[in-house]
Amino acid sequence: MRLSWRRSSNAEDRFEKWIAQQHQRRVLAGETTPSGPCPDNAFLRDLARRSPQIALSDPRIDHAASCPTCMNRLLALREDLRSRRQRVVVAAAVTACAIIAIAFVVGRYAMERTPSVGNTLAVSQTVNLWDAGTVRGEQPGQLQAVSLPAALIKLTIVLPRHSAPGQYLVAITRDQNGNGAVAEGLASTGVNGGQQQIVADIDLRNARAGQYFLSTTHEQDQAAYYYPLQIK
Numbered sequence: 001m002r003l004s005w006r007r008s009s010n011a012e013d014r015f016e017k018w019i020a021q022q023h024q025r026r027v028l029a030g031e032t033t034p035s036g037p038c039p040d041n042a043f044l045r046d047l048a049r050r051s052p053q054i055a056l057s058d059p060r061i062d063h064a065a066s067c068p069t070c071m072n073r074l075l076a077l078r079e080d081l082r083s084r085r086q087r088v089v090v091a092a093a094v095t096a097c098a099i100i101a102i103a104f105v106v107g108r109y110a111m112e113r114t115p116s117v118g119n120t121l122a123v124s125q126t127v128n129l130w131d132a133g134t135v136r137g138e139q140p141g142q143l144q145a146v147s148l149p150a151a152l153i154k155l156t157i158v159l160p161r162h163s164a165p166g167q168y169l170v171a172i173t174r175d176q177n178g179n180g181a182v183a184e185g186l187a188s189t190g191v192n193g194g195q196q197q198i199v200a201d202i203d204l205r206n207a208r209a210g211q212y213f214l215s216t217t218h219e220q221d222q223a224a225y226y227y228p229l230q231i232k
């Protein structure tokens with residue numbers, strides 16, 4: 001029922017549009033005779049906007065509907081209104097996109113900012129392994145007592161002598177087999193005073209105090225070296 005009503009309504013719309021187009025064609029071709037003088041621009045603009053202030057009995061409507069000059073002007077005004085409305089829609093869409101983009105960027109910035117706020121509070125610690133054994137499988141000898149606070153740490157590790165340059169994975173683990181890692185960080189070597197050293201960001205904020213192992217693993221040589229470590 002509703003469908004057929006809609007269909008007939010659509011058909012009516014099409015029919016009315018067709019009549020309007022035929023009428024418009026005749027007016028523009030000068031086949032109609034307008035009565036009275038041309039109304040001013042303000043009236044035509046109101047008419048194009050379908051202002052409710054214009055009474056249907058207004059004789060200027062009759063004139064505009066049969067005068068080629070006024071009809072041309074009306075069509076131009078309608079086109080102008082339509083493109084202005086489109087510009088408003090586009091501007092609104094652009095604004096909405098910009099707001100979403102800004103919200104996204106601000107969100108990302110806030111998310112990235114959170115850990116870096118911690119970074120500014122990172123505790124600098126140095127572990128000197130220069131004299132620690134580097135032979136694979138060899139237990140490190142008398143290593144200086146290494147202890148780190150349970151905090152965000154900028155950890156500088158002076159690697160044992162003869163260590164290869166490159167990238168290292170630094171980990172703090174529960175045992176000497178790499179199990180129970182509580183923190184990890186990647187770092188590349190840099191030479192300082194003839195010694196290879198790496199600086200890694202290690203987050204021990206959630207680590208419980210106790211005995212751990214600090215391990216260094218070279219990117220190509222998968223063997224890890226473990227050194228006893230205490231977290232306070």
Ligand SMILES: [Zn+2]
Pocket residue numbers: 034037038039063064067068069070071
């Ligand atoms: Zn006219």
